[in-house]
Amino acid sequence: MTLAKPAAGQSGTAPLPSAPGPKRNKIKTGEGRLAFMLVAPTVALLGLIVGYPIIKAVYQSFLSDTRTIDPETGQFGEAGAWAGLTNYKQWLLQQCPTPTGRTVRCPTGTLGSQFWDSVTVTVGFTVVTVLLETVIGMIFALMMNRAFRGRALVRAAILIPWAIPTAVTAKLWQVVFDPQGILNKMLGTNFAWTSEVWPARTAIVIADVWKTTPFIALLILAGLQGISADIYESAKVDGANAWQRFVKITLPLVKPALAVAVIFRTLDVLRMYDLPQILTGGANGTTTMSILVVDQLNSGLNSASALSTITFLFIFAIALGMVRLFNANIVGTPGKGGK
Amino acid sequence: MTAVAHGSTAVDTPTQHPPAPKKRFNRGNIGTMAVIALIIFWCLAPFYWMLVLAFRENAFTFETTPWFTHVTLENFRYAFDTTDNAFGRSLLNSLLIGSVVTFMAMVVGVFAGYAMARLSFRGKGAVLAAILGASMFPGVAILTPLFQLFADWGWLGTYQALILPQISFSLPLAVYTLTSFFSDMPWELEQAARVDGATPGQAFRLVIFPLAAPALFTTAILVFLASWNEYLLSSVLSNGVASVEPSTVALALFTAGPHVVPYTQTMAAGVVVTVPLVIVVLLFQRRIVSGLTAGGVKG
Numbered sequence: 001m002t003l004a005k006p007a008a009g010q011s012g013t014a015p016l017p018s019a020p021g022p023k024r025n026k027i028k029t030g031e032g033r034l035a036f037m038l039v040a041p042t043v044a045l046l047g048l049i050v051g052y053p054i055i056k057a058v059y060q061s062f063l064s065d066t067r068t069i070d071p072e073t074g075q076f077g078e079a080g081a082w083a084g085l086t087n088y089k090q091w092l093l094q095q096c097p098t099p100t101g102r103t104v105r106c107p108t109g110t111l112g113s114q115f116w117d118s119v120t121v122t123v124g125f126t127v128v129t130v131l132l133e134t135v136i137g138m139i140f141a142l143m144m145n146r147a148f149r150g151r152a153l154v155r156a157a158i159l160i161p162w163a164i165p166t167a168v169t170a171k172l173w174q175v176v177f178d179p180q181g182i183l184n185k186m187l188g189t190n191f192a193w194t195s196e197v198w199p200a201r202t203a204i205v206i207a208d209v210w211k212t213t214p215f216i217a218l219l220i221l222a223g224l225q226g227i228s229a230d231i232y233e234s235a236k237v238d239g240a241n242a243w244q245r246f247v248k249i250t251l252p253l254v255k256p257a258l259a260v261a262v263i264f265r266t267l268d269v270l271r272m273y274d275l276p277q278i279l280t281g282g283a284n285g286t287t288t289m290s291i292l293v294v295d296q297l298n299s300g301l302n303s304a305s306a307l308s309t310i311t312f313l314f315i316f317a318i319a320l321g322m323v324r325l326f327n328a329n330i331v332g333t334p335g336k337g338g339k
Numbered sequence: 340m341t342a343v344a345h346g347s348t349a350v351d352t353p354t355q356h357p358p359a360p361k362k363r364f365n366r367g368n369i370g371t372m373a374v375i376a377l378i379i380f381w382c383l384a385p386f387y388w389m390l391v392l393a394f395r396e397n398a399f400t401f402e403t404t405p406w407f408t409h410v411t412l413e414n415f416r417y418a419f420d421t422t423d424n425a426f427g428r429s430l431l432n433s434l435l436i437g438s439v440v441t442f443m444a445m446v447v448g449v450f451a452g453y454a455m456a457r458l459s460f461r462g463k464g465a466v467l468a469a470i471l472g473a474s475m476f477p478g479v480a481i482l483t484p485l486f487q488l489f490a491d492w493g494w495l496g497t498y499q500a501l502i503l504p505q506i507s508f509s510l511p512l513a514v515y516t517l518t519s520f521f522s523d524m525p526w527e528l529e530q531a532a533r534v535d536g537a538t539p540g541q542a543f544r545l546v547i548f549p550l551a552a553p554a555l556f557t558t559a560i561l562v563f564l565a566s567w568n569e570y571l572l573s574s575v576l577s578n579g580v581a582s583v584e585p586s587t588v589a590l591a592l593f594t595a596g597p598h599v600v601p602y603t604q605t606m607a608a609g610v611v612v613t614v615p616l617v618i619v620v621l622l623f624q625r626r627i628v629s630g631l632t633a634g635g636v637k638g
Contacts, residue, residue: 031458031459031460032460032461034454034458035454035458035459035460035463036460037450038450038451038453038454038458039450039451039454039455039460039466041447041450041451042447042448042450042451042466042470042510042514043466043469045447045506045507045510046469046470046473046507046510046511048507049481049485049503049504049506049507049508050473050476050481050507050508052484053480053481053483053484053485053488054480054481054484056484056488057480057481057483057484060483060484139374139378140378143371143374143375143378146371150375152624153379154375154378154379155624155628156621156624157378157379157382157383158378158382159620159621159624159627159628160382160383160386160617160620160621161382161385161386162620163564163613163616163617163619163620164386164613164616164617165567165568165570165586165587165612165613165616166568166570166587167568167570167586167587167588167590167591167612168389168587168590168609168612168613170591171590171591171593171605171606171609172385172386172388172389172606172609173385175388175389175392175602175605175606176385176388178401178602180401181401182388182403185401185403186403210381210382210385214382215631218628218631218632219631219632222628222632257632267475270477271477271478271479273478273479273570273571274570274571274574274587274591277570277591278570278591289479290477290478290479290571293479293482293483294479294482294571294575297482297483297486297575301483301486301487304483305483305484308477308479308480308481308482308483309480311477311479311480312476312477312480315475315477316472316475319475
């Protein structure tokens with residue numbers, strides 16, 4: 001039997017008795033009960049303010065907002081009576097209930113007639129902004145990853161749009177996009193940025209990209225900094241050009257970070273409310289699903305509940321799909337074996 | 340590159356490789372610098388324009404001179420006016436709401452974060468899924484029932500109606516960030532301190548707390564920023580009661596008297612809302628970036 005020499009780099013000190021692994025440092029006694037006590041307040045608060053309202057909203061979405069005449073007895077029913085899928089029909093099929101208990105196609109101008117438009121607008125914003133933010137964020141991150149003097153300055157600069165509250169961002173761009181504002185003067189154009197459909201949509205995309213690209217850039221940068229320079233060196237030696245190095249090394253290695261950033265941002269834009277609400281008031285083809293829910297609050301809580309339930313399910317489905325698609329390990333908890 | 344170290348007094352041996360052409364190095368550098376300059380301009384120009392307009396007389400709103408002209412402090416009088424229901428009041432509201440939300444979310448979140456990071460228990464996966472699910476949640480999905488619930492309790496337009504939902508909504512962020520920080524902490528030091536004869540209290544006070552303090556501080560900043568940013572819930576649940584509105588809501592409804600397009604006043608208000616955040620972010624940028632990228636992305 002040969003005595004193995006201690007491996008190089010091992011510290012000379014004797015390990016502590018039952019030295020725990022660096023990542024799995026567990027307490028053994030009464031763990032379950034202690035954990036329960038520690039987690040209970042969080043679970044209770046989430047249950048009270050998120051869980052319970054959700055269940056309530058789902059239940060209410062099947063109730064009627066209006067008093068309808070029962071076709072059998074000719075009596076007016078109560079508002080809040082069981083209405084089955086009426087509210088869902090109002091949104092998904094754009095069929096509005098009439099006082100006589102039948103449904104008609106929602107007249108133009110009613111909120112019911114705007115549902116599919118709002119879905120299209122929301123999805124459109126999501127695809128365009130997330131795509132732009134990912135590409136621009138990648139460029140930011142690659143630039144910042146190069147060692148140069150003043151990296152701290154760039155990081156400070158890109159953190160500023162991120163730090164500005166969205167409401168301020170919306171107001172700020174409103175001023176920039178004013179027909180007489182600086183942007184038209186600089187471009188020599190005469191766009192009515194916030195009162196025509198496509199300019200208004202463009203304005204929202206620009207403002208959103210400006211504000212949130214830094215977030216994506218920082219997440220990607222964190223991923224980039226985990227890649228060792230040696231890999232690039234050996235790829236260079238093997239004759240890979242810059243593009244090949246980017247596609248074959250950078251992208252695959254930064255993919256986990258990128259996936260997290262893209263998923264978080266997608267879910268954020270899908271529920272976007274404040275930016276379009278303040279910048280354009282949701283007018284001119286910029287009504288997102290969230291804006292539609294808030295508009296509906298004043299004209300019937302039960303159908304607003306149906307709409308918010310649809311919105312929630314829609315976002316949840318997309319979230320699930322994306323997590324599957326990227327096979328992302330969003331949950332980076334240690335001790336779960338995930339990497 | 341030559342292998343001869345700079346400033347070495349080695350005998351001049353003829354190097355094997357010719358020195359790398361300087362031109363290529365420079366061109367790459369200049370290209371990078373140009374892109375960097377562009378990035379900085381893109382990020383800062385709108386912010387700079389907001390500053391310029393905030394100090395400009397309202398009559399000259401649409402003048403495009405890109406530096407400070409027609410300077411006045413008049414706009415800030417509106418922004419800091421703390422009389423009834425004026426904008427300054429909303430700043431105080433934001434500060435109050437943000438502080439309470441941050442404190443509560445931290446107190447509750449620290450316990451959960453510790454448990455998630457260090458203990459194994461049944462249902463941990465479910466708790467984590469619930470926390471993540473809540474963080475992806477569209478605020479509008481709970482707005483309707485909350486609106487109704489608070490209307491029944493007579494809470495609409497009160498501080499508690501704005502604070503309570505925000506605590507819940509910031510918990511996922513707090514727990515998630517803290518979990519990720521706590522799992523990277525060298526807990527074996529606690530054990531080592533105990534072996535060296537420290538009491539559990541001492542081990543916590545002298546070893547763990549100093550290590551955890553930066554993580555707690557970073558998380559608190561992130562939660563506070565999120566609260567300061569919040570608009571959707573506040574705008575609906577404040578229900579038009581100006582005396583409890585936070586600054587984001589007040590800014591969206593900003594008016595400065597009749598027949599004035601209050602752009603310069605609005606920009607001044609925007610500057611007042613933003614500058615404290617920018618200072619905090621710049622002071623603690625390293626921490627904030629580490630907090631933002633904690634969890635999910637193991638850098």
